[in-house]
Amino acid sequence: MKVVIIEDEPLAAEKLIGYLSRQQPDAEIVAQLGSVAQVLAFFSEPRSLDLIFSDVELADGQVFSALEQLDLPCPVLFTTAYDQYWMQVFQYQAVDYLLKPFSYQRFAEAMLNFAQLKHKLQLPATATATLSFKKRFLLRKGQSLAILPVADILLIRAANGVLLATDQRHQVHILTESNLGEIERQLDPADFFRLNRSDIIHINSIVKVEPFSKEAVAVVLCCDQEPAISSKTRTALLRKWLNQ
Structure with a gap:
């Protein structure tokens, strides 16, 4: 090296x-x-x-x-x-x-x-040409199932032991999956980014990015009232992702 x-x-x-x-x-x-x-x-x-x-x-x-x-x-x-x-x-x-x-x-x-x-x-x-990414999630609606297209998702958040997906209409859905890391690996990294331990954001959800601390930024999202804060180990990767 x-x-x-x-x-x-x-x-x-x-x-x-x-x-x-x-x-x-x-x-x-x-x-x-x-x-x-x-x-x-x-x-x-x-x-x-x-x-x-x-x-x-x-x-x-x-x-x-x-x-x-x-x-x-x-x-x-x-x-x-x-x-x-x-x-x-x-x-x-x-x-x-x-x-x-x-x-x-x-x-x-x-x-x-x-x-x-x-x-x-x-x-x-x-290797990159043959990658296949997830297209949809199954949702439980009472005794039935519904489909949430990945293309409609702006934010996936882990909260209180469940995964919540916010769509383009700002409606929040409970996913049947429970592992955020596993979901991250199934999503197209050109569109989705793991911002911190609990949030995966879509590029279209970002309104602006503001300084927060020396090693973190606040990401203002169109689908959430509070900005999401990057973890210090992900901030540089976020900047690289935004500049693709």
């Missing part, structure tokens, strides 16, 4: 290298760059890399001024003390957004996101 570190703070770079050595002992650090000028000079030649770790604010400006001029060879994992760039970074193949100071656990979660993305990109085209 070949990586480049873009960081102008020596202590931050040292901490990052320590985390990387612990999590990925065979990683090769090809270069450590501390300025926009160094980034432009390094990438003036073709590079074979697996991952770039990058701060945003460098000694001579924002790293974006360099990245926007480059054809990046791999994903970027951003590490910064500022939370206002979280939407902007996904123009630059961002795989995650770590807010300093971040723990080793949070770093490991980001590396897992990268590994999952890499695995997905390596799947042959035939």
Whole structure:
């Protein structure tokens, strides 16, 4: 695994290298760059890399001024003390957004996101072409059964031991299934996203996304009065999903 570190703070770079050595002992650090000028000079030649770790604010400006001029060879994992760039970074193949100071656990979660993305990109085209996703759910209506098309669903929520599906008319239905994780695997990931431990949202349910905390966002839904809050381990994946 070949990586480049873009960081102008020596202590931050040292901490990052320590985390990387612990999590990925065979990683090769090809270069450590501390300025926009160094980034432009390094990438003036073709590079074979697996991952770039990058701060945003460098000694001579924002790293974006360099990245926007480059054809990046791999994903970027951003590490910064500022939370206002979280939407902007996904123009630059961002795989995650770590807010300093971040723990080793949070770093490991980001590396897992990268590994999952890499695995997905390596799947042959035939593997994704043959995937079959769920088309409908059965609903109990008294002694009879009804059908709820997946295409009508805006939100699936686990609450009080049952799964509730909200449709496009904002009507709520009790599903016969009981495992949210199993349902997640049956839904088309282009349309549905697991936001947290209890919510799966459809892309058409989203009105807007607002900052909530350093590592979470509030998703305002058209079908619910209260915004749904992303879990910190899903926030970066949400941003990637929204930017597909």
